[in-house]
Amino acid sequence: MANLTEVQKRLIHEVADLFGIPAGAYNFRADGGLAGRNSTENIDIVSKEDGSGIDIRIKPGTTRESVYIPVALSESGLKDTVHNDFFIGENSDVTIVAGCGIDNCGNRDSEHDGIHRFYVGRNAKVKYVEKHYGSGEGTGRRILNPVTEAYLEDGSSMEMEMVQIKGVDSTDRTTIAELKKNARLVVRERLMTHGEQHAISTYKVVLQEEGGSADIVSRSIARDRSYQKFDACIVGNAPCSGHTECDSIIMDEGTILAVPSLEAHHVDASLLHEAAIGKIAGEQLIKLMTLGLTEQQAEEEIINGFLA
Template sequence: MLGLDDISKMILNEVADITDEPKGAYNFRVNSGLAGRNTTENINIVSKENGSGIDIFIKPGTKGEDVHIPVVISESGVKEKVYNDFFIGDDCDVTIVAGCGIDNCGAHDSQHDGIHRFYVGKNSRIKYVEKHYGSGNGDGKRILNPVTEVYMEENGVMEMEMEQIKGVDSTDRMTIAELKAGAKLLIKERLMTHGNQTAVSGYKVSLNGEGSTADVVSRSVARDTSEQTFNACIAGNAPCSGHTECDSIIMDSGKILAIPSLEANNVDAMLVHEAAIGKIAGDQLIKLMTLGLTEAEAEQQIINGFLS
């Protein structure tokens, strides 16, 4: 596939479910260089003049097409900051698959900071999938710091799936969204940390238009001595509805800080937040163990179901 080595192929499979050259538009970035690109009649990808990222232009009315823009780092010591801007026309219905994987077998830290900005046109529907993954047996860290900005026009819909399950030593994620009238934002975050990993997830959603809605849901598991912080704020600046929810399982000596917050700046803003942190219930473990599973296997089954 595009002359990539086995490690790059493995990471692409993990973060973007890619096992062969994908159909449609794509841009593969490997160790800070362009490894492959394809455009279509409706989707154009252009490198920024300063080399710091790409611009993706999706024509109005584009439907049923996919865009893949995964990033792979397989060399120790690579550090980069990339800006990717998406200009999505009116009346579109497309899927965008991003994600970054770092395989670090060396002594130096490897780091990817990705800033994605989405300008979503009127009546467009976007599904955005972003997976993060780390591997490698080196002493160098695997660091991912994504920033996502979403600016939605009237009646746009954006579904975001954010997943980080394995191998990332440190992450600091920030998502900012501004919604106009009738726009809808749905975010599902799945996160697991282990060892001495740290993870920070921040969300700031501004519901600026009448009838705009947002639903921000996080599921996380903190194992070993890892630490997590979830900080989500929904601001209702018009007649709107918003909901944020954080459910977490804490294990071993893990630490979790959940900070859901609401800002109501309009009398017709309807906002709700929920947060729950707890350990795996003993009766759940016992029930699965009576079916022949070991305690470790039972724990894993519960975690898999919780994060699905």
């Protein structure tokens, strides 16, 4: 991490839990440029010929290996866009850690738009972690607009952990997935907005073939005057199972819009959606306050437990 400033190192720690160079494959991007890269025998990372991003190729049968591709922006007014493609070989079992941190101390907006496409081979397993974080005292906004596309072959599975807890002024997340026979997708989203922040999460998952399954769950908290929209659609084109759930806490003058939807095109498509929005229960606060916590401390404990 010698090519990174102290601010950029802090941002990468926030989004990827790294204090130094990780073992294995990695690609660090900082302020629009390459800041470090390493490939391994089984995982090859190369720049696209047009310079728009990277290709990550994972050999069939690769197991117990990880890829880190965090991004740090510390320059006010910078707009950074990358297109990254992942080719995960058959029977692999890998973890991919992405995410972006923006520190904006200026008066111009800083933005990162990451477009990630995953091609998951037969019977492969992928855990994908994407965290967003913002900091800085400037008046310029911190903007993140990620797009994730996942194409799962027969018997493959993908688990996505999407986290945004602090400091991002505007985000518009789009996730698209297509699943073949007996493929499985699990998404766990955790989101908190505050101030005047806006966050939109859109999911479109198509279960194309028999035995496909999807489970999409979002937990979110809207504080102050922030706005959230959760728009999730599962389409069943074959005998399959799908579930989408939005569980949200609204506080202060926040706004939350939940738009779960289902489309069944086969008599044996079993699809379910749930949505719940409400405030923190008074009895929860009272119970914690009887243990010696202040009302504010009790609120924070409830919030931390809800988003855990």
